[in-house]
Amino acid sequence: MSRSLLSIEELGTAGVQRILDLADTMAEVNRRPNPKVPALRGKTVCSVFFEDSTRTRLSFETAAKRLSADTMTFAVSQSSLNKGESLRDTIETIAAMGVDAFVIRHKSTGAPWLVDGWTNAAVINAGDGWHSHPTQGLLDTYTVRTALNRPDGFDGLRVAIVGDIKHSRVARSTTAAFTALGADVTWVAPRTLLPPVVHEHVENDIDAVLDRDGGVDVLYMLRMQQERMNEALVPNLREYTARFGLTPERAARLAPHTLVMHPGPMNRGVEVAVDPAELPGALITQQVTNGIAVRMAVLFDLLSAESPEQSLTEGPTT
CATH class of the missing domain: 3.40.50.1370 (Aspartate/ornithine carbamoyltransferase)
Known part of the structure; x- marks a missing residue:
């Protein structure tokens, strides 16, 4: 099991099946009256989007919150990138705040692989150039x-x-x-x-x-x-x-x-x-609906040390 999700090819057939099986469980969570579980309580997920997005960004943020993770959103237009800070310095600065996973979208092909080499946090490719999603x-x-x-x-x-x-x-x-x-x-x-x-x-x-x-x-x-x-x-x-x-x-x-x-x-x-x-x-x-369950499955797969049976059957968080 990889600590990051960068491409389908790296995930492989067994990994695809694992995520889809886990998504069945997450879909059941989403059908509950209160679709929230404490599976990723104490984890922090940061969205870093260098391109516009509605579905993917909101889907990941909703997925993280339903798993009780804390969320951060990096606003590129209001960041020190406009003052000449490099992407690497930006990632390392955010990581130092205690981020467990980066969800990154970038116009340049290969950018998530670079980020993966700069941090110990999990990196999820939310789209890089024309290459992968x-x-x-x-x-x-x-x-x-x-x-x-x-x-x-x-x-x-x-x-x-x-x-x-x-x-x-x-x-x-x-x-x-x-x-x-x-x-x-x-x-x-x-x-x-x-x-x-x-x-x-x-x-x-x-x-x-x-x-x-x-x-x-x-x-x-x-x-x-x-x-x-x-x-x-x-x-x-x-x-x-x-x-x-x-x-x-x-x-x-x-x-x-x-x-x-x-x-x-x-x-x-x-x-x-x-x-x-x-x-x-x-x-x-x-x-669109299934995107939430699948992204919950991805976050859980990368960040949880427990099995679904252990952490998804508990009562919902308040």
Whole structure:
């Protein structure tokens, strides 16, 4: 068991299964009238986000509080980084205040690995550049696992991840997590939105993927990462929607069993041109809900010396 969570690849298949099994227990905690347990009382979790975030940051803070950990939030705009302090000095200063875990998001690929070398605290990668977002991959696989009641793995499951894969750390981590559990993952994107090193299965035609025998079991629509683009990689968003978006016509052709997912925030009318609430297989809000249970599982896995049976069955804290 590692003291940090930096990528799905480093976690491995056994680690993914361990976290997902633990998330079942955390989901039960979240269903209680008072969803709070003393499992991490006395621990301190610090969020250090160098990029904007709503879902991930609030999800981690909620997860830490439900486990009774103390929380700290580092405000980059109000910090000594604006006076020239280095990232290393910042991390070492915060660590000296008694931090047990850092949750870090940074625009630079590899930044969480650097932080991991500067502190004895656990480090959780909440997104680094275009590279990795392991807890998103975990919550996505957990959402499918619970929706399909498949706790033993995803052998034979067909997953299509569609859209701006080039700029998407979500695509990389979610692909790694699904693949670790045995799913067959296909990337679907225009060639201009594929990374230099591509996944084993790549398609440039979403309709061919949807129309193949049996369709797909999971259709995962990625957000167009317009803030990360430095050049025009698609002619215009209208044409992108026509060629790769989930339009009403494509939604009508989905197999009845197809699950539809999106990491958020959604560009309505671009990658998703229908109301997700009208799709019977949509799991988008469930992904957000499950994010709390999965991040509780990650924090518990890294910071607790006790078993779930010892620390999660006690009465809730006051």
